Amino acid sequence: MSVHDAVTTTGPGVASLVDVTTRDPIDRDWVARAVQLIQADANRSADTHLLTVPLTGCPGVDLYLKDESTHPTGSLKHRLARSLLLYALCNGQLGPGMTVVEASSGSTAISEAYFARMLGLPFVAVMAQSTSAEKIALIEREGGRCHLVADPSTVYDEAARIARECGGLYVDQFSHAERATDWRGNNNIAESIFAQMSQEPHPVPRWIVVGAGTGGTSATIGRYVRYRAVPTQICVVDPEGSAFLPAWRGDDGGRAHPSRIEGIGRPRVEPSFIGTVVDRMMGVPDAASIAAMRFLRERTGLAAGASTGTALYGALRLACELHQAGEAGSIVSLVCDRGERYDTTYGSDAWLERQAIDIDPYAAVLAAAWDSGEWLG
Template identity: 55%
Template sequence: MTRGTDARAWVHAAIDALEREAARSADTHLLKIDLPGFPGIDFYFKDEAAHPTGSLKHRLARSLYLYALCNGRLHEGQRVVDASSGSTAIAEAWFARLLGLEFTAVMPACTAPAKIRAVEALGARCDLVDDPASVHDRAREHAARGACHLDQFGLAERATDWRGNNNIAESILGQLAREPHSRPAWIVCGAGTGGTSATIGRYLRYRRLPTRLCIAEPSGSAYARGWRTRDAEARASAPTVIEGIGRPRVEPGFLFEIADAVAEIDDEASIAATGLLEELLGRRYGGSSGTNLVACLQLACDMRERDERGSIVSLLCDRGERYAETLFDPDWLGARDLDPSHWMAALRRCVDTGHWHDA
């Protein structure tokens, strides 16, 4: 028995729709920041919040739908499901609407309320679970009832073409081509699903570049603990309020071997750095962008001590407006005994002096 030509025609039309959307989407800006304490070291931040769905996960969501379509897993009229802490779910809901599909996001109940509202505004459904560690099992339950599980945590590192096709690494290096330090000393990113770090790390090797990859993670994250010992069964030693990274377990897409360094960043430092980014760039970005900035400053301080020149590149992962009721709300921070003010002072001194200052 064979499937009819109508089924293949729908798949072709869906892929056409995704490719047209990609062609309409301009590449995101690579913003340059000059910091007074670091002469000879250039800082660049790729503004992934500029995507139509407001985050780095726009690229991933498109890739996951293409992967599901081309592998014969997604069919016309089929429901779609995935587990997400928010930004991926927003992007997946957006693409589901583009393709005329129903989408369910399995999300931790503690997800920023603005993210939940954004998913629902796109016509999708949120299935909220109290235990963040159970989102995978809940998504699989939906899949057992016939939904196509996009499975960002299991498939992110293979759904994106790491050899090119305008992936994020190729885009960054293309935008740097005419800059003074076109081959960066470091690229810094977090490890939510492991997909972005895998794509960047593989591409750097594929292009035979000397650029090193640093993974910026909340202190005590599973990836940070596992990287030190190459333990794929590592679990986080502490919770984090930085959404999107700091996973409680080592996800299947985490590749230890492609990371040259892992920077563990205190949550209060990450939150303070979101405020510093707002001062430097005039707009707000989320907590993982702050984590990236702190790691960049630490690397730059090490370079300065060794009298090295070069460039450091990182990502602005999502819009800060999504965290107005959490990371940018003093009452929310106070209820969790989080005070980023000491870190803000330390980070400002670092920017001015080029020396690392603990809070």
């Protein structure tokens, strides 16, 4: 802290000394270099593909999946991590030598570890012990350190404690996701979807279907469609036990618990979840999410995680509703991350057996929807 004396006049012929206090600033040259490094990474990265998914049972309904798994760190969270680190840098919160700390179920931590290493900063991810071993290995590969906790509800306080004690920055994706991303455009995911849809048969989607982890993606897309005055509706799919769906429908009495579907669903309603821009919410059983993840790979060869399965299950239900009403249109959802991150969990029959998860009934629902446009769920 530096203090400078200044003379100010308080009245006719009266002078007094006041202290003008300035805070030692974070090295602006370092910040400028850090911002340039992150922007250069974005400049090197092509946009993600918008894939067509043929639904033989729903003629006239076109389904698209935006493949966010092709980002350098393999998930939708690459966009978020880039925005969060830029937000911290440009708000004067992050400087040279500081430890970056995050509470994360895995994918955000992988992406933040990537950017922290790019900036030469230590990174610590605070995660539940149940996080897949594959995700932990990916964080460590990016130079991060994993701090595992037994109770997932404590990740927020534990991350804040670690950052406080080491003089680092708790990024807090759950509070900052909706404000760190420019929802008006600037090549965000919503603007990208609409640009890529512009030459399709139904360029304005009837529905965009996403899950909610931080809530940032649904907040960005929900605000964007209102800003652009298009009639696209937002459907948020929510896994078992998550707090988002009960809160959205006004039922806060139920007890939420940590989700078994990594990346989406939360035991509390996160600050970045903006329920007023969500048009519909749909609860999806965990077994249905995993069945849909496996079904997608069988039918298309796309290997994605279970959060993608959650969204696909919801998208197929909406496609069947449009088909049965005799309506046409397009539906867009996301491939959130890569399937190999879950080989020892959702991809393992032994893991499903230990979790007492039976996906067979939902496989039949998915096949009927895909092949005949009939929703059996």
